[in-house]
Amino acid sequence: MILSRVLETLEPLVPLSVGNKSVKGQPFWTIPKTPCYSIVMANPMISRLFHFLSRFIDLTEEEARALAELDLIREYKKGEYLLRAGETTSTSYFVLQGLVRSYSLIDGEERITQFYQEYDPIAPPCTITGEPSDQYLDCLETSILVVSTEEQAEENLEKYPSFERLCRVLSDKWMAEERTSFNKYKTLTPEQRYLDLVEHRPGLLQRVPQYQLASFLGIKPESLSRIRKRISQRKTPGRSAM
Amino acid sequence: MILSRVLETLEPLVPLSVGNKSVKGQPFWTIPKTPCYSIVMANPMISRLFHFLSRFIDLTEEEARALAELDLIREYKKGEYLLRAGETTSTSYFVLQGLVRSYSLIDGEERITQFYQEYDPIAPPCTITGEPSDQYLDCLETSILVVSTEEQAEENLEKYPSFERLCRVLSDKWMAEERTSFNKYKTLTPEQRYLDLVEHRPGLLQRVPQYQLASFLGIKPESLSRIRKRISQRKTPGRSAM
DNA sequence: GATCTTTCTTAACTTAAGTCAATGCATCCT
DNA sequence: AGGATGCATTGACTTAAGTTAAGAAAGATC
Numbered sequence: 001m002i003l004s005r006v007l008e009t010l011e012p013l014v015p016l017s018v019g020n021k022s023v024k025g026q027p028f029w030t031i032p033k034t035p036c037y038s039i040v041m042a043n044p045m046i047s048r049l050f051h052f053l054s055r056f057i058d059l060t061e062e063e064a065r066a067l068a069e070l071d072l073i074r075e076y077k078k079g080e081y082l083l084r085a086g087e088t089t090s091t092s093y094f095v096l097q098g099l100v101r102s103y104s105l106i107d108g109e110e111r112i113t114q115f116y117q118e119y120d121p122i123a124p125p126c127t128i129t130g131e132p133s134d135q136y137l138d139c140l141e142t143s144i145l146v147v148s149t150e151e152q153a154e155e156n157l158e159k160y161p162s163f164e165r166l167c168r169v170l171s172d173k174w175m176a177e178e179r180t181s182f183n184k185y186k187t188l189t190p191e192q193r194y195l196d197l198v199e200h201r202p203g204l205l206q207r208v209p210q211y212q213l214a215s216f217l218g219i220k221p222e223s224l225s226r227i228r229k230r231i232s233q234r235k236t237p238g239r240s241a242m
Numbered sequence: 243m244i245l246s247r248v249l250e251t252l253e254p255l256v257p258l259s260v261g262n263k264s265v266k267g268q269p270f271w272t273i274p275k276t277p278c279y280s281i282v283m284a285n286p287m288i289s290r291l292f293h294f295l296s297r298f299i300d301l302t303e304e305e306a307r308a309l310a311e312l313d314l315i316r317e318y319k320k321g322e323y324l325l326r327a328g329e330t331t332s333t334s335y336f337v338l339q340g341l342v343r344s345y346s347l348i349d350g351e352e353r354i355t356q357f358y359q360e361y362d363p364i365a366p367p368c369t370i371t372g373e374p375s376d377q378y379l380d381c382l383e384t385s386i387l388v389v390s391t392e393e394q395a396e397e398n399l400e401k402y403p404s405f406e407r408l409c410r411v412l413s414d415k416w417m418a419e420e421r422t423s424f425n426k427y428k429t430l431t432p433e434q435r436y437l438d439l440v441e442h443r444p445g446l447l448q449r450v451p452q453y454q455l456a457s458f459l460g461i462k463p464e465s466l467s468r469i470r471k472r473i474s475q476r477k478t479p480g481r482s483a484m
Numbered sequence: 485g486a487t488c489t490t491t492c493t494t495a496a497c498t499t500a501a502g503t504c505a506a507t508g509c510a511t512c513c514t
Numbered sequence: 515a516g517g518a519t520g521c522a523t524t525g526a527c528t529t530a531a532g533t534t535a536a537g538a539a540a541g542a543t544c
Binding site for chain 4: 431432433461462464465468469
Binding site: 104106111113123125127128129134135157161164165167168171172173174175176177178179180181182183185186187218 | 346348353355365367369370371376377399403406407409410413414415416417418419420421422423424425427428429460
């Protein structure tokens with residue numbers, strides 16, 4: 001398995017602007033170079049999908065065409081729900097552009113469990129377990145997603161065996177990431193988690209209001225405010241007392 | 243995908259005794275009934291592996307033989323390390339019997355991130371990312387594990403395409419479980435997490451000292467002690483005063 | 485059975501997040 | 515401009531976990 005090498009070469013997409021509100025009408029992310037599957041290049045979002053997949057597998061022209069013709073890409077408006085607690089779905093998503101969040105309702109309060117941004121998979125546990133979801137899924141920004149049901153996937157996995165491999169490799173990668181961030185969450189304090197967020201997902205700070213970041217970090221907005229104050233005071237220790 | 247049905251029918255193994263110290267020399271878990279692959283039945287541990295796998299896939303006699311002949315099952319002594327922080331490995335495990343824990347060292351203190359028991363997979367993120375592990379892996383009990391390197395897996399996935407499907411299905415199942423427990427950890431208080439543990443993994447309370455449970459729950463032993471006191475006082479509110 | 489060791493509990497005190505409430509500061513609306 | 519709304523900050527107070535230290539209880543050893 002050469003996934004480690006693969007991951008090293010996967011450069012993140014470069015944002016065109018800070019915050020998606022500031023430059024309206026423009027795509028938020030640059031369109032990446034991608035290997036040339038003929039049918040595919042017309043649509044920049046399909047192109048983006050193949051750019052991502054090319055890091056993990058070499059699809060034949062036929063497979064690429066088949067995948068493109070499945071026509072899996074959909075746009076969801078800001079505020080639109082993909083899933084509500086209590087429902088069950090067999091649908092998974094993959095974010096090509098935009099921002100989706102998952103949260104659960106605890107005593108009437110939204111507790112955000114994840115933000116899904118460009119190149120993130122959204123695989124609700126209920127697609128596997130069949131149990132009613134305890135999570136809500138909604139779009140914080142108008143988002144362009146790859147949409148795939150289990151049934152559809154199943155069908156095409158049989159037709160194109162190399163998809164099976166692709167799915168397994170991606171599952172493994174995402175599993176490792178999930179484990180790693182779980183471990184981080186467990187071992188870091190709220191302050192360290194915030195600093196980790198600043199370091200590793202700085203884009204989120206621009207795209208998400210602070211009270212939602214707080215919820216994601218597992219604390220109250222007031223606490224995040226105090227943490228930020230603490231940090232800024234520590235960084236500027238001088239120029240006090242006269 | 244019929245994994246939801248599959249999961250419903252997967253009954254947990256029944257422990258023979260409470261705590262592995264009490265009944266020495268006896269197997270801790272009953273040996274399950276399993277479909278009859280001829281080569282396999284000799285060894286109860288291989289039998290157990292196939293019992294588990296049969297819930298997810300029907301292997302041909304040839305595939306079953308191939309899998310058995312890979313000779314992947316090993317015993318590790320109590321206290322033995324499978325992985326240390328700083329190292330990288332391509333080896334994953336699957337617990338047939340025993341108890342393994344992962345932890346990281348924070349300021350010289352062991353912070354337990356997971357207990358792996360019967361039927362749990364152990365897939366260190368470094369097998370995928372290639373980065374040095376931040377986690378230690380060691381056996382809390384003498385354990386019997388399926389041992390599999392990426393290279394070996396890779397080789398056999400090519401030879402036996404249905405293994406590819408098996409791996410993907412298992413990855414998906416484990417991914418869903420990982421997500422679910424992450425969400426739980428985020429949304430529950432330490433006290434609720436303890437109660438959840440009592441309800442869903444009661445065996446652990448017998449097999450693991452309290453200070454390690456506390457670490458796993460993300461709190462100090464003293465706090466767990468207080469939490470338990472709080473709970474027991476709540477359950478026995480009467481018979482006080484005079 | 486007495487001793488040593490490990491684990492668990494308790495208590496007093498500290499720390500940081502939660503809670504509640506008030507204020508400041510944008511932006512949006514008409 | 516004025517008012518409403520939503521979000522971030524601040525302060526006073528509460529709560530629960532962390533810290534430190536001392537014993538009690540349970541197990542292991544000889």
